[in-house]
Structures are given as C-alpha cells and as structure tokens.
Amino acid sequence: MLTEERKRLILAEVNEKKSVTVADLMNLLGVSESTARRDIVTLSREGRLVKVHGGAVALENPPTLEELSIMAKETINKDEKLRIAEYAASLIEPGDYVYIDSGTTTEYMVGFLTEKRAIYVTNAISHARNLVRRHFKAFLIGGEVKENTDTVVGADAILHIQKYHFNKGFFGTNGVNLKLGYTTPDVREALIKRVAIENTQPGSRYILADHDKFGQSSSVTFAEFSGTMIITNKYPGDSYSHAADIKVV
Numbered sequence: 001m002l003t004e005e006r007k008r009l010i011l012a013e014v015n016e017k018k019s020v021t022v023a024d025l026m027n028l029l030g031v032s033e034s035t036a037r038r039d040i041v042t043l044s045r046e047g048r049l050v051k052v053h054g055g056a057v058a059l060e061n062p063p064t065l066e067e068l069s070i071m072a073k074e075t076i077n078k079d080e081k082l083r084i085a086e087y088a089a090s091l092i093e094p095g096d097y098v099y100i101d102s103g104t105t106t107e108y109m110v111g112f113l114t115e116k117r118a119i120y121v122t123n124a125i126s127h128a129r130n131l132v133r134r135h136f137k138a139f140l141i142g143g144e145v146k147e148n149t150d151t152v153v154g155a156d157a158i159l160h161i162q163k164y165h166f167n168k169g170f171f172g173t174n175g176v177n178l179k180l181g182y183t184t185p186d187v188r189e190a191l192i193k194r195v196a197i198e199n200t201q202p203g204s205r206y207i208l209a210d211h212d213k214f215g216q217s218s219s220v221t222f223a224e225f226s227g228t229m230i231i232t233n234k235y236p237g238d239s240y241s242h243a244a245d246i247k248v249v
Contacts, residue, residue, distance in 0.1 A: 001029065006039055014049050014058050021055035047219040050179045059179070059217050080210040080233040085109040087249040088170050088208055088231055092118050096168050099161075099196050100127055102151040102189070103172025105208040121164055123152040123192055146188065153188035161195045169200030171223075175216035176209050178239055181225060183218040190220040202227030207244075214240060 006029055013028060014020050025036040044051035049058060085108035092098060094117035100106050102124035110130045113120075116137070122128050123141040131138035143157030171193055175183040184190050197205050205227055211234035225244040235241075235248050 001031075003039070006031070006035075007043055010039055010043060010056075011048060014056050017058075019052075019055060019057040024055070047180060047183060047217060047221060059177070077210045077212055077233075081105040081208075082108050083233055083249050084208050084210060084231050086112045087247070088206060089113045091168065091206070094118065097121070097164070097166050099164070099166040099169040099200060100124070101169070101171040101193060101196065102127070102149055103208070105210070106170055106172050109170060109208070121161075121166070123157055123161070123196075125150045125152065141192075144188075146186070149186075149189070151189060151192075153186075153192055157192055158195050161192065161199060164199055166196070166200040166204075168204045168206070169196055170206045170208060171197060173207055173209050173213060173222075174218040176207070176213045176230065176236075176240070177215065177217040178243060180217050181221045182207060182223045182228075183216075183221050185218040185220065187220050190222040193222040197223045197228075203229070205229070206231055210234075211236065 009029060010025060022033055022036045026033060029036065040051050040056045043049045044056065049056045081104060085105050088109045089112035092113060092115040094115060096118040098118055098120050100110065100120055100122040107127060110127050113136065116135065119137045120131055121139045121141065125140065125145065128138050128140035141152050141157045141160045143152045143160065144154035146153050173182040174185060177183060184193065207228050207230045209230055209232050211232060214236040229245040229247055231247045231249060233249060236246065240246060
C-alpha cells in the first residue's frame with residue numbers, strides 16, 4: 001500500500017472514531033508498528049491530526065487547506081474585526097518599532113493608526129502603500145509576492161525580517177487551536193510569521209483573532225501560545241485564557 005493511501009485511511013479512521021491507537025492502525029493497515037508511528041508523526045506535522053502517546057486523536061475541526069483571497073476575507077465578521085483593529089492601533093506608542101503582519105484585520109488596523117513617531121515594518125504590500133499615503137514611516141519587506149494575499153514571502157523575506165528586532169508585533173491567524181497553536185494554510189506565510197514573532201519582544205506579540213477563529217485549524221502552525229496576547233471580540237472560554245493572555249474588546 002502506498003504512503004498516501006495509508007495516510008488517507010488513517011485520517012478517515014481517526015476522524016470517524018476521534019482517536020486511534022498504534023495497534024488499531026497496525027491491524028487496519030497490516031503494517032509494522034514503526035510504519036504506523038511514522039505515518040502518525042507525518043500527519044501530525046502536516047497539521048491533520050494530533051499525535052498523542054500510543055496513537056492519535058482527531059482535530060477539533062478539520063484543517064482548512066485553501067486560503068481565501070483578501071477580498072473574500074473582508075466580508076467575514078467585518079464589524080468585529082474593526083473593533084479588534086481599532087484597539088490594536090491604540091497600543092502603538094511614540095518610539096515603537098512595530099511589525100504588522102498581512103491580513104484583513106491588520107489592514108483595518110493600519111486605517112486606525114495615529115502614532116507617527118513610531119516606525120512600521122510589514123510584509124503586506126497594501127499595508128505599506130496605505131502607511132506611506134498617510135505619511136507614516138514604513139518599511140516593506142522584500143521577497144517573493146504571493147498573489148492571492150498581496151503578501152511578500154520566501155527566503156529573501158525571511159533574511160530581511162531576521163535583521164529586525166520589534167518591540168511590538170501584530171499578527172493575523174487563520175485558526176486558534178488549543179492543540180496546534182496559531183495556524184495558517186501556507187507554509188511560506190507560516191515561516192514569515194514565525195520569524196517575525198520570534199523577533200518580537202515576548203508579551204508584545206499580539207494575535208488579532210475574531211471569535212470564529214477559535215477551535216479552527218489550518219495546515220501549518222506558525223507559533224505557540226507562550227508570550228502572546230490574543231485580541232478578540234468575544235471571550236473564548238477558560239481553556240484559552242489558561243493558554244494565552246486574552247483581551248476582549
């Protein structure tokens with residue numbers, strides 16, 4: 001049996017039963033223990049299930065594999081995103097060195113900015129354009145342009161971001177999942193987000209996420225909860241507040 005066929009059968013089994021053991025998969029697939037464990041590890045790294053001791057469990061919700069365009073995202077929970085964006089913009093102070101990630105909520109945030117004694121760095125072409133038009137000091141990361149999200153990604157962008165040290169950073173996410181952390185569908189964007197977060201001061205890493213993002217997951221994790229604050233419009237429950245700082249606006 002080919003690897004992809006095994007993976008398809010494993011996912012079908014775990015999503016139906018919610019959890020499986022290594023022994024279950026050995027019997028189902030007729031494979032060795034090492035093969036079953038290796039397939040679980042691979043699927044876990046792909047964000048399609050969660051590896052646990054002795055087996056695997058299903059995700060809270062199936063991962064999103066395709067990413068919507070910026071125009072499509074703008075129609076979803078716009079009022080909530082605007083409230084989150086306005087509060088996020090109010091956190092900027094004179095002298096701040098700020099990273100603003102790509103995304104619709106961060107784009108709304110740019111529209112609320114008033115502090116011109118700060119410096120802004122972004123990998124979103126539209127953000128940089130709007131910042132410059134409003135006479136803010138802005139830097140656009142260089143690299144490959146991802147068409148459907150108007151975002152700069154790739155090795156050159158990563159090298160560029162590594163030169164910076166931000167005292168505040170604002171990040172979008174496609175999913176906030178207790179098991180997987182913050183996720184996004186595109187590995188290229190995930191790498192950019194990860195490097196930018198790592199180069200942002202802990203405690204000032206702000207994740208802008210409306211209520212629909214909680215419990216969701218995409219295929220790639222870009223950050224864990226440690227050192228982050230989630231700015232959202234609705235309290236997501238105690239389980240999330242135990243994992244990260246939460247600010248409801």
